[in-house]
Amino acid sequence: MTVTAVGAGVRVRRFKGEDQAAVLDLIHRDLLLGRPVVTAAVLEQSFEQDELYCEVLISSTGEVQGVVSWADRAREDAGQVLWLHCRNDEQHLAETLLRHVLAQLGRRTVYAYAEPTVLAPVGLPVRNRPGTRRALEVCGFSGTDHARYLHHYLDTLSPRLYTIADLTPCPDAPGWQLRLRDRDGTRIGEACISPPIGGTAKLEWVSLAPQHRNLGHILLEQCLTNLADRGIQHVTAQLAAPDHPHHEAALQLHEEVGFTVIDHLHTYTRLRGGSITKAALFRSRRVVDTQLDAHRLPRISLSGENPASNRDEDQGRDAEAESQDCKASAQGVVAAAVLGP
Known part of the structure; x- marks a missing residue:
């Protein structure tokens, strides 16, 4: 087992089974409101990836002070910092771990918090983790505002009945799908919810038919009411960053039904030598977008038909609906487009 001394009796070594309790404690101290507790099984699952390393920062007294998970993407001439946690989010501890990882990766481009993991979505919550944010910046990383993390505590929900709403298992992905119809049976919109943990x-x-752009609040209210009836206490969501053309409309809709912005999620990039230009930052953002595209949920047709089998007939209509839809990726980045006045 490789052990690296990083000064004053402090060392970095590979994660061992005996570190599990201390590492879980560090992770839980950083959990955002509404995030499920990380179990030992989930932590073990986070290690199931090729070319991935998990290392801990050990004090002179033998205590685990921090932990970092990183990946060597040698074939892509790049590296990834997947997640990092340290005692009290202290900047100097996070900086020590980051410098250790960068020393292993050499002068490659390194991305941080740019991939979803079983522990967390894409992005570092910069409000909750200011020490880690500053450590990334000191180590030459440049941040990109990726998304907003929202939370709704359903005990505050005032039920609003709307009788024609169906909550069923998603046909092509884990979780639930809510379909809202008008009283004459016309489809209004849909929402997809992950399996509860x-x-x-x-x-x-969420997605809305263009002709029902004013009914987004009803769709979300029915979604939340159905979840509350099934014992769900917390619902989270992510909205695309403010530079997305429909961010303000999406944020207003979610706040109207009781969501609160808890944090801002940022991704980070450190290019060779630690410098970054605007052009390089644009390219790095495209890398993150490409990674997200690989995990996106298939779009569910508002018509209830298989889009592939009706492609010629519905091409024009589907193109219009696609441009109007309010939807999100499997990582939860909501792009609300049809939330008119």
């Missing part, structure tokens, strides 16, 4: 569910995406 420990009383917490995640709103993955």
